[in-house]
Amino acid sequence: MTSVHHRTSSTAMPVPSPRGPASAALLSVLRGDAAPRIFVAAARMATAPGRGLGVLVDDDIQLCLTLLYELHLQGIDGVDDRWGWDAELLTARAALEAPFDSEIRALAAPVVDRVAGPDVVAALWDMTAPSTSPGLSGFMATEATVEQFRELLIHRSLNQLREGDVHTLGIPRLAGRPKAALVEVQADEYGGGRLERMHSQLFAITMRELGLSDAYAHYVDAVPAVTLASLNALSYFGSHRSMLGALAGHLCAVETTSALPSKKYAAGLRRLGFGDAAALFFDEHIEADSVHEQIVVRDLAGGLAAARPELVDDILLGAAACLAFDDLIGDHIAECWARGSSSLRS
């Protein structure tokens, strides 16, 4: 596949460095230097039983998934978009998704088990109730350095610079009340159609104010496997109609855990001397997400569960996975900072 006019550029993900044999094989396929079967074989090897390393912390596998999903989102710089529907690459993606799915379920299970109960709305409020410990956002408010703020923004940048996009994939798969609810929330994420109010644009301003690049996926090589895994879990939910419940649940967890931490992040930026421009992304989310959380929990998740009761388990799975990944990334960052090192890849 080499036809120039199918290639993406400028707003696409820059081509990352490989992180092992599978991602090296995939990148050579996407460059046109190897046949897709080379990657199919490498993906099978990467997920062979008894490899020991968990998929969620496997840099090589997570980078492969990020690339395969990106073919369906903003694309990859210089890569033919038609690779997104190549049968062999989709076969290999499915081989990577099978163990990824199992590990997401195992990660989410303890969170789901805490809230056992048939009422999905009550369970979601229960699951996402603010914790009493100050956590990462508390640290950012009172102690973090500018350099630590930069790291945190870099971890979030791959998702935040396309904020809303993957959850929006739920819209054509929904009908009735949950569809209207998702459209209402997503309209806000896109600034009601005003470029300067789009949340991804507000995040770009924060990146620039802190001296970082706001180019899409600029920091793909810097983020560790666990950050890619969190991103990939959302893309996995958004790429499969069979995971619609999980996609809705994921958004519930995003919206219900945003307002309070956003207040702390904004306070931390102002403590460090940054002004309203840098804090605007977080200021916006204090107000917006205290409204969004009501809409997504009651109307999106509650409405979807009422229409399709068989999706309740998946809704809770998606919410729990989102929370569990936030904890994993938060723990990774805290452990790195506690020993005085960077939470990013060198």
Ligand SMILES: [Fe+2]
């Ligand atoms: Fe937002």
Ligand SMILES: [Fe+2]
């Ligand atoms: Fe929101």
